[in-house]
Amino acid sequence: MQDAAPLQLHTVEVDQPLAAANRLLAGLHLALAAAAIAHRARRPQHLTLAAADLALLFLWLLSQAPMLRPVSRAAFPGRLSRPALPAVDVMVVTADPDKEPAVKVMNTVLSAMALDYPGARLAVYLSDDAGSPLTLLAARKAYAFATAWVPFCRKYRVQCPCPDKFFSGNDDDQIGGGDHREYDELADDRIRVKNMYDRFKEDVEEAMNDGALSQIWTKAARQDHDAHVEIIADEPGGSNGDSGGFDDEDAMPLLVYVSREKRPAWPHHFKAGALNALLRVSSLVSNAPYVLVLDCDMYCNTRSSILEAMCFHLDSRGRHADDLAFVQFPQMFHNLSGSDIYANELRSIFSTRWKGLDGLRGPILSGTGFCVKRDAVYGAQPASSQDQFSSMEVGELKARFGHSNGHVASLRRSWSTIARDVLPEDATFLASCAYETGTKWGEEASSETRIHSRSIMPLPSIHGHVT
Numbered sequence: 079m080q081d082a083a084p085l086q087l088h089t090v091e092v093d094q095p096l097a098a099a100n101r102l103l104a105g106l107h108l109a110l111a112a113a114a115i116a117h118r119a120r121r122p123q124h125l126t127l128a129a130a131d132l133a134l135l136f137l138w139l140l141s142q143a144p145m146l147r148p149v150s151r152a153a154f155p156g157r158l159s160r161p162a163l164p165a166v167d168v169m170v171v172t173a174d175p176d177k178e179p180a181v182k183v184m185n186t187v188l189s190a191m192a193l194d195y196p197g198a199r200l201a202v203y204l205s206d207d208a209g210s211p212l213t214l215l216a217a218r219k220a221y222a223f224a225t226a227w228v229p230f231c232r233k234y235r236v237q238c239p240c241p242d243k244f245f246s247g248n249d250d251d252q253i254g255g256g257d258h259r260e261y262d263e264l265a266d267d268r269i270r271v272k273n274m275y276d277r278f279k280e281d282v283e284e285a286m287n288d289g290a291l292s293q294i295w296t297k298a299a300r301q302d303h304d305a306h307v308e309i310i311a312d313e314p315g316g317s318n319g320d321s322g323g324f325d326d327e328d329a330m331p332l333l334v335y336v337s338r339e340k341r342p343a344w345p346h347h348f349k350a351g352a353l354n355a356l357l358r359v360s361s362l363v364s365n366a367p368y369v370l371v372l373d374c375d376m377y378c379n380t381r382s383s384i385l386e387a388m389c390f391h392l393d394s395r396g397r398h399a400d401d402l403a404f405v406q407f408p409q410m411f412h413n414l415s416g417s418d419i420y421a422n423e424l425r426s427i428f429s430t431r432w433k434g435l436d437g438l439r440g441p442i443l444s445g446t447g448f449c450v451k452r453d454a455v456y457g458a459q460p461a462s463s464q465d466q467f468s469s470m471e472v473g474e475l476k477a478r479f480g481h482s483n484g485h486v487a488s489l490r491r492s493w494s495t496i497a498r499d500v501l502p503e504d505a506t507f508l509a510s511c512a513y514e515t516g517t518k519w520g521e522e523a524s525s526e527t528r529i530h531s532r533s534i535m536p537l538p539s540i541h542g543h544v545t
C-alpha cells in the first residue's frame with residue numbers, strides 16, 4: 079500500500095491588496111520622480127539637482143523589492159508528529175546583570191523551558207558573559223521554580239510561558255483549550271505556583287542587593303574570568319531530572335549555564351562570540367539539529383513557538399525542505415512611549431519589509447528570535463548536513479572547527495544521542511578564549527557566517543521584548 083501524502087504543515091499566501099497598493103504607489107512615485115527629473119534636466123542650471131534626484135531615485139529603487147510581493151504565512155502545529163520531532167537547543171545570551179536584571183533574564187529562560195515541546199528534546203543554554211555569581215544563583219533558583227512551572231504550563235496548556243506575564247494577566251486569556259471542570263484545581267495550583275514564583279523573585283532580588291556577592295564580583299572580574307559550565311540540576315551534584323528516554327514528553331528540559339572565559343587581552347566579539355561558545359558547548363551536551371536564539375530581554379509569548387518554526391523546517395512539500403536555513407520570528411516590544419516617536423517598535427521592519435522579503439528569498443537574520451539549522455551555521459551546504467562532515471578527514475574538521483575531540487565527534491555523529499546529565503571534559507576548553515585561534519570559527523563556522531539558504535518569517539508577534 080502506498081504511504082499517504084505528507085500533511086501540509088504550513089501555507090503561504092501573497093497579500094494581494096497590499097501588493098497592489100504598494101505597486102500602485104511605487105508606479106506613482108516613479109512617474110512623478112521621472113517627470114521632476116526630466117523637467118530639471120531640460121534646464122542647464124538645474125543639471126546638478128537632476129543628477130542628485132537621479133541618485134536618490136536609484137537608492138529608492140533599490141529599496142522597493144521588499145514592497146512588491148508581501149506574503150502571509152500560517153502554520154499548523156497540530157499536524158506535526160510529536161514522536162518525530164527533532165531536538166532543539168534554545169540559546170539565551172546575557173552580558174550585564176546591572177542593565178539586564180536577573181529576574182527578567184530568568185523569565186526568558188523559564189519561558190523557553192516551558193515551551194510546548196517534548197521535554198527530553200529541549201535544552202536551554204544560558205550564556206553569561208559577565209560570569210556573575212548572581213546570574214548563576216538565579217539560574218539555579220529558576221531551575222527549582224521550573225520544576226513546578228513547566229508541569230503547570232503543560233497540565234493547563236498555558237498559552238504564555240513567561241511567568242511574569244502570566245501572573246500579571248487574566249487566566250481566561252492565558253489558558254488554552256483547557257477543560258473547565260479543571261478550574262477548581264487550576265485555581266489551587268495557580269495560587270501554589272504563584273507563591274513559588276513570588277518566593278523565587280524575592281530570593282533573586284535579595285541576592286541582587288547582597289553586598290557580599292558584589293564584593294566577590296568586581297567590575298574587573300567581568301572582563302577577566304575563567305570559563306564555567308554547569309548543568310543546572312535540582313540539587314548540587316544531583317542529576318538533571320529523570321528523562322526516562324529520548325522520547326519522554328514529560329521530562330524536564332535541560333538547563334545549562336555557560337560563562338565563557340574572558341581576558342582583557344582577547345577580543346570577545348560580544349554576542350556573536352557568546353553564541354559561538356554556546357554552539358560548541360551545546361554540541362557536546364545535546365547537539366540539537368535546530369537552535370533557537372533569544373536575547374535575554376525577550377520571552378516567547380506563546381508556547382507553540384518552536385512547533386510553529388518546525389512547521390516550516392519539517393514541511394517536506396515544496397522547495398523549503400532542504401534549503402531553508404532559519405525561521406525569523408518578528409519582534410514585539412513593550413514599555414514604549416505612547417507615541418513611539420523614535421520608532422522603537424520597528425514596525426516598518428517587521429510588519430512591512432520582512433514580509434516583503436519573505437515573498438522573495440526570505441527576511442534578513444535579525445540577530446534574535448530565530449530558529450536556525452545547526453548545520454547551516456556550521457557552513458554545511460544545504461541538504462548535505464551530516465554526510466558532509468562524516469566524509470571529511472578529522473584533520474580537516476579540526477582545522478576548521480578546532481581541536482576538541484568531543485566537538486569533532488559531535489559533527490560526525492547522529493543527532494539523536496543526548497548525554498543529558500554528564501558534563502563532558504572538553505566543555506570548558508570549548509568555552510576558552512583561545513579556542514578559535516587558528517581555526518575557521520568566525521569565518522566558515524559561526525553565528526556571524528553568511529547563511530547560504532532561504533529564510534522565512536512566519537507569524538506575527540511570536541516573541542516580545544521586555545524592557
Ligand SMILES: O=c1ccn([C@@H]2O[C@H](COP(=O)(O)OP(=O)(O)O[C@H]3O[C@H](CO)[C@@H](O)[C@H](O)[C@H]3O)[C@@H](O)[C@H]2O)c(=O)[nH]1
Nearest residue numbers: 171172173174178207347348349352373374375444445446
Ligand atoms: O558582549 C556581549 C554583548 C551583548 N550580549 C547579549 O546580546 C544581546 C543583544 O545585545 P544588546 O546590547 O541588548 O543589543 P540591542 O541593541 O538591544 O539589540 C539589537 O541588536 C542585537 C544585535 O546582536 C540583536 O540581537 C537585537 O535583536 C537587536 O534588538 C543581549 O541579550 C546581551 O546580553 C552578550 O551576550 N555579550
Ligand SMILES: [Mn+2]
Nearest residue numbers: 373374375543
Ligand atoms: Mn537588547
